[in-house]
Amino acid sequence: MEETKPTADFCIKTPGRRIVVIGNGISGVTCARHIRKRDSEAQITIISGETEHFFSRTALMYIFMGQLKYAHTKPYEDWFWEKNRLQLVHGWVTSIDFERKELQLQQQEPLPYDILILALGSKPNMFGWPGQELEGVQGLYSYQDLEKMNANTANCQRAVVVGGGLIGIELAEMLLSRNIPVTFLVREKHFWESVLPPEESDLIMRHMREHHIDLRLETELQEVLDDGTGRVGAVLTAAGEEIPCQFVGLGVGVSPNIGLVKDTPLDLNKGILVDQYFATNIPNVYAIGDCAEYRVPLPHRKSVEQVWYTGRMHGETLAHNLTREPVRYNPGPWFNSAKFFDIEYQTYGMVPNKWSEPVTSFYWEHERGKMAFRAVFNGKDKRLHGVNAFGMRLRHEFFDEALKENWTVEQVLEEMHRANFDPEFYDRHQRAMLQAYNQQFGANLHPKKQKKKGLLSFLGSRTTA
16 A cells, blocks of 8 residues: 555754754765755754764775775765764664653763654674674674674684675675685575576676685585684584684675664564655654665565665655655665676666566676676567666666666667767677677667767857756
């Protein structure tokens, strides 16, 4: 059933209202910044026990690999917060009294609020493996996890990574950067089998093996073994194989970090349940980012979306709703991007790992096996459903437009020069893709010429914009 109006009343904009945000990740900080832009009088406080200042969580791996320092990951100078009257509290919230509208902190006085924004983030998944509490067994999400990983890998001779997804391959890349051999355990027949079609998965698995990862498919973790000192000494697989190691990286996904609000009046499922305005069941309490779960998921969207760009959009939308006429969250077509070592990955729209008629697919792979493109579409009217791209960087705006306007796959392929950042480099790949499509589907597609503006028309467009 579609929601048509907020399930909770939004707080009237009153002078000096106390807005408290728990969590200084992309969702919480974006929301606080945009509220300040529209409300100069609100008292805005951002609380985090993780770090004092906002940093780019996706850059944690590059700190470990020595490519960045922590200071380089902070998008804003430290003076930014005081200048914009955003009060920072570095501490852990231990409990919330929703009735009294008050937060209890670990080492500070209770903090009252008029509006509470929960941006609690995620936590690495653990599945109750014996020995998972040993030193040297961990996931990677927080800054504290990074510090722990630095300590746990100091004298590591071999590592095991568990889980076939993005977090796992990032952990593997981090470990290899320090010349630590990695055995990678994947429970399924293919890497990231729940997301990638087999051809894309094969491409990435070849690339992993070229980087000397000991990739073990259909291999499940049974137990983590103690070395006798309370640290990991080996792992035992479900097949009975013992693999010696001094570090176990858990890359089996994350889940909403809702421990703080369990056993409270807040409605919970996997995450904190919200409507399409990010309102919870408690008046003037909202949830955004990784910890939020939509009561009614949007079409072709998951109920929990733990992606950087959706977190940013959550913050922008809630800030608007707290300072303007409320609007429903409308993120547009799905998008995600990542890197598998040096192979870039982008996905737009809906690309399932398997499909059936009338849905069909076009797949092209470069002869070197480092670049690929897939388009999934309706086989009857050829309307595009989504694309995967590997080894090429494409423009988000192009596919956002194509999906919103229901382009056909053939229209997309003929216009692909508009999607590329470097048309001269890309021209030969577009022609190869078109030739492959023509052969597979009996079509006669040709690349459309890119329109080039002359100087006068460029200047004209600048003056009339």
